[in-house]
Amino acid sequence: MAKALVSAVIELLATITDEKTRQLLKLVTGVDEEVENLESNFKAIRCVVEDAEEKQFTNKSVGHWLESLKQVSYDMEDVLDEWKTTYHEFETDLTNEGEEGIYVHIKKKVRLLFSRFPFSHQVVRLHSLAVKVKEINEKLDHIAKEKERYQLATRTEMKQPRRLESTSFVDVSKLHGRDAAKNRIVSMLFGGDHDEDWEPLRATFQQGMPGTRILVTTRKEPVATALGSSRSQMFHLNQLSDEVCWSILSQMAFVGEDDDELAKNLEDIGREIAKKCKGLPLAAKTLGGLLREKKTRNEWQSILNMAVDDRSEKWRLDSPSSSSSTRRAHHLRLRMKEDYEILSADSIIGIEKLRSLVTIGGCELSGEALQKLFKRAKYLRLLDFALLRYFRDSVEVKEIPNEIGKLIHLRYLNLSDSKNLSELPEEICELKNLQYLSLYDCCGLEKLPDGIEKLINLRYLHTWGCWGLKYYPKGIGRLTSLRELDRVIARVGDDSPFTFRVKRNVINHSDEFSIGDLENLDLLHGQLYIWPEGGSVNEEEAKRAKLHKKRHLAKLKLPLLDMYKIDQLIEALNLPPSLGILYDADTTVR
Template sequence: MAEALVAAILQQLATLTAQSASRQLRLVRGVEAEIENLESNFKAIQCVLEDAEEKQLVNKSVGLWLERLKQVSYDMEDVLDEWQTFLQKLATKSDEVEVFIKKKVCPFISCFQFPHQVVRRHDIAVKIIEINGELDKIAREKERYQLATRSEMKQPRRLESTSFVDVSKLHGRDAVKHKIISMLLGDNSGEGNIGIQTISIIGMGGIGKTALAQMIYNDHKVRAHFNKVIWVCVSDFFDQNKIARAILGGLDIQDSTNLQTLQNVLDKICEKIQTTRFLLVLDDVWTDHDEDWEPLRATFQHGMPGSRILVTTRKESVATGLGSSRSQVFHLNHLSDEVCWLILNQMAFVGEDDDELRKSLEDVGREIAKKCKGLPLAAKTLGGLLREKKNRNEWQNILNSELWKLNVAKEYIFTPLLLSYYDLPSEIRPCLLYCALFPKDYTFVPNEIIKHWLAHGYLHSSHSRMEEEEIGEEYFNYLASRCFLQDFVKGQDGKIWRCKMHDMVHDFVQHLTKNEIVAMAVDGSENWSLESSSSYRRAHHLRLMIGKDYQLFHESINGTEKLRSLVTMGSCDVGKDAWQVLFKRAKYLRLLDFALLRDHRYSMKVKEIPNEIGKLIHLRYLDLSYSEDLRHLPEEVCELKNLQYLNLNNCGRIVKLPDGIGKLMNLRCLRTSGYQWLQ
C-alpha cells in the first residue's frame, strides 16, 4: 500500500503546487524549499518501493521501515488534503480572494486583513516541515537495507511444476476430469482449419488446477490417444524461447543447440506437429499479452487435427487470449467439506494404524476441514501440521486459531496468493487490501465498494469525476477476473451485481493488513479500544461490532485519532455525547459507515448529529441509513467540502435537508428513502 500512497502524494503535490502558484496563495516563507525537498525524498523512495515490498517478507527491519513510511505518507496526505480544502474554501469566497490577489499582500502583512487564512497557512506549513524532517530520516535509512531500483516487481519464487502426481491423494475432481478428457478425446471431424482447440482450467491459487491437469496428463486413455503428451511449466516469467524449446524437447527433439533463433525453433516445431497428434499442457500461465503468445499461437495453427492444448491459469484474460471459447473454459469449484476432510485425514494420519486415535479426533478434524473452505491446498497443509499432533487439545488449538495467524498458513497457503497479489498493478493492490475491512462472507456490491475506494483516493484520475468511477469499475472487474472474488450474481448485461470473497483470500488480506485494518467485536466482557494494544495504534481502518450497550461504543472510540475509516455493526443507540467525542478525536476520518450490512437489525442507531461534524473536513463518505429516530442534519454538515456520498436511506423522520446543502461542491450521490439516487 505504501507504493500507492507515495504515488498519490506526488500527484497531489504537483496539482496543489500549481493551484497555489496560479492563485498566488503561497505558504509562509521558506516552505517552498521544504516542499521541493519533500517531493525529492518521495521520488527517491518511490524508486525502491517495489524491492522493499518483496524484502519485507524475509526482513522484518524492512517491514518496520515500510510501516514508518506509511505513517508519514498518511500524515502527509492529510496535510495536503487540508491544504486542498483550504483552497476550496477560499475559492468560494470570491470577493476575498480577488482582493487578496490584487493586493498581492505578503504572508506577514496580510495577517491584519486575513488573520484566519494566514494562521491556517502557517499551521499547514509547520506540519509540512515536521513531516519532512521525519521523511528525511526515512530516506537516509533506505540505504541501510540496500534497496534496489526495479523496472518491474519480482514475484516470490514459484516451484516449477511437473507432470508427476500421486493419484491416490487426489480427491473431488473426478467429474470435471471426465468432462475435460471427453473434450480432449472428442470427435475431430469438421475441425478443418480452425486450429488446435485450447481448453482452460481457471481458479484461485491453491484450488487444485495443477493437480487436475496432472491427473488428466497421466490418464491412460489420454496417453493412448495422443502420439505425444507434453508438459511445460510456464510460471511467472514468460520466456518465448524457453517455452518453445521445452515444447520441442517434448516432441523428442532433444538436441536444439544448433537452433540459434526462436524462428529456427518454431520452424522445427511446425515441421513436427504437422504429423504428430499431441496434447500440450501449459501449466500456471500468467501472461495475457497477445504479442507474447502470437509466435507460438501461429505455429500451432499448423498442428495435426485432433491435437489439443490444456492451460491452467488464474486469469480469465489468459483463457480468452489463447483462444478458449466459453464452453472450453472450466472454473474450478471449491471442494466439499467432506472431501476436505478426506484430504486432511489422509495427510494427518499417514502411516498411522491407531483407529481409536483417528476416531477420537475425527469430530475436531471435520471442524478444522470446514475452515479450509473447499481449498485443497489448505486441507493438505493443515493435515500436514496435524500429523505431529496426537492429542485433542493440540487439534482444538488449531481449530480455535485464526488461520491467517498460523505460521504454516503464511508459508504454504498464502504463497500462491502472494504470487497473484504481486501480479496486480500497484494501483489496484490497495483496493484489494481494503477489502479486509469487511467481514467474511460479506456481499460486495460494486457500486458501493467503489465509493469506498473513491473516498480513500484509490482511484486517481486527472479526468472527470465519472471517469474515476469507471476506473473503479475497471479495478473491480480486474480483481474478479483474477479469482480474488467469487460467487458472482450478474445482470442480463453481464455486469456483476454482487459477489463474495473466498475466506482464504480474506485471511490473506487480513494477514497483509494486520497493523492497518482492525476488526473488533466488543461484547462487554472486557474494555477495548485502539489504545489497548501498541499494534492497534497504527490502525487507520476500524470495523467495530458492538452489542446493545451504548456505553461500549463510548469506550471503544478511544485512540481513534489516526482513523480514516470507521464502519460499525450493532444495534445500540448512539447518543449525541458519544458523537461529539468521536468527532473531536477522529478528525482525519474520510469514511463513516453506520449501516455496513445494509440491514436495520445490525445498524447503529443515530438519534442526533452534533454540530462538531463540521470539523471533519476530510470526510468523503457518510452513511446514516436506518437511523429511524434521526430528525434533522445540522447546517454544519454543509461545511464538509469534501463530502462525496451521503446516505439517508430509511431515515424516515428527516423531512428537510439543511438549507446550505448546495455548498457541498463535491457531493456526487445523495441517497434518500427507497432506492432512488439523486446525482
C-alpha cells in the same frame, strides 16, 4: 498498500503546485521549496516500495521502515487536505469580492486584519501548516536516507511468481462424520493460540514416509512456525494482478448469466472495483458475490463508491479490546455491542489517527458517543454506519452532533437506514472534501441543510427513501461535481396562477429546487427520478434544465400521476432520443 499511499500523496502534491495554489504558497516563506523537496523524496521512495513490501516478511527492520513511511504519508495527506481547504476558503472570498489575483487579494486581507486585530485565523493556520510541512520533510529526509541501509532495489514492474497448481483426489461427497475435526483444523490454521492444540496435528504430520512433503496454507506466519517450518521454508504469496481479480470477480458476479451485453455494459465499472481489491482474492470473491444480484450501472457504481479510500490496508476485524495493536488501527470495524461501548468510553488508543470507521450490527449509537468520536477522530476519511445494510440491521443513528463539521478530511459518509434521524446539522456543509453522502431510507428526515451548495466536491447524493422531505434546497443546482442524484423534488410550476401570470419565471426565485436548477449538473450519470411539484409546467424553466446536454444520463424516471402535466413536462424538457423514460406507478410517496 504503501505504494498506493505514496502515489496518492504525490498526486495531491501535484494539485497544490499548480499556478493558482502556488500563489498561496508564496505567502509563507520557504514553503514552496519544502513542497518541491517533498515531491522529490516521495517519488524516489516510490521506486523502492515494492521491493520493501516483499522484504518486510523476512526482514522486520524493513517492515518498521514501511510503517514509518505509511505514517508520514498519512500525516502529509492530512496537511495537504487542510491546505486545500484553506485555499477553497480564500477562493470563495475572492469570488465574493471580485476578480483580482488571489495573491494580491490575500495580501490586502492580511494587512487589513493585522491592522485591526492581533491575529487572523486563516493566516495563523497557513503558518501552522507551513511548520507541519517542514517537520514532515525532516522525517521524510530521514526515511529516504534510511532506505539505503536495506539495499532496496528499484522496481519498474512487479513480477508475479508462478504458482504451482494444487489438486485433490478426495471425493468430498463421500466423506461423513469429519466436519467437527475439519472445522477445528481450519480454525487452528486461521490462528490457533494454544500450543497444546498443535501437538496432535504436528504429530500426525511427522508420520509420513521419507521424502514426502506437506504443504500447509495459512494467513498467519505464527501458524507456520508452530508447525515447525523455518523461514526459508515459508513462501509468501504475492498479491494478484488487477486482471486476475477482475476474472475472479466477474466469474462470481455473472455466474449463470447468458446476457453478454450485460457483462460488456458493466465491465468498465467492474474493472475499477477489481482494482479496489488490491490483489486480495477473498475481496474479489466477496464483492463478486455482492454484485451477483445487481444488474444496473447505478447499482454497480454504488458498490464502487463503497470501496473508496485506502481500505486495502488490513481491516481490524477483532474487537478493539483484544489488543493494543488493534486499537491503534487506522481502519476500524465495530461489529458487537461491546465495541460500541468501548468507543463511547474513549478507550481506543490512537483514535486521533483513525481514517475509516465502519459499523455493523443492530446497535444504537448515541449523539454523545458520536460527539466524542468527532472531537477526537478528526482525520476520518470514511464513516459508514450501514456497510451491510442489505444483509443485517445497520447501526441506528438518531442524531448527528454539530461537531461533524470539524471532520474536514471526510470523503465518504453513509447514514443509510437511520429512520429516526430527522435533520442534518448545517455544520455538515463545512465538509468541503465530502464526495459521497448516502441517506438511503432515512424516512424520518424532514429537510436537507440549506447550505448544501458548500459541498463543492460532492459527487454522489443518494436520498431514495427519504419520504419525509417536502422539498430539496436550491443549492443542489450549484453542486457541479455531482455524478449521481438518484432522486429530487423539483418545482416545475407555481401553485398560484396569479403569481405565475405576473412573473413568468417566479419559481426560479424561491428557496426550493426547481427543474431549471439541473442546468449546470452536466456530469450526472445513471438514472434520475424527478417528482414534479407545483401547478402547470413553466416551459421556460423546464428548457433551462438543458437535459439534452446530460450525455451520461441514461434514464429519467417520473411518477405516474397527472399524465397531462407529465406529458407537458416531457415536451418542455426537450429530451434527447438516447434518454430512456420510466414511469413509477407508486405515487403514494414523494
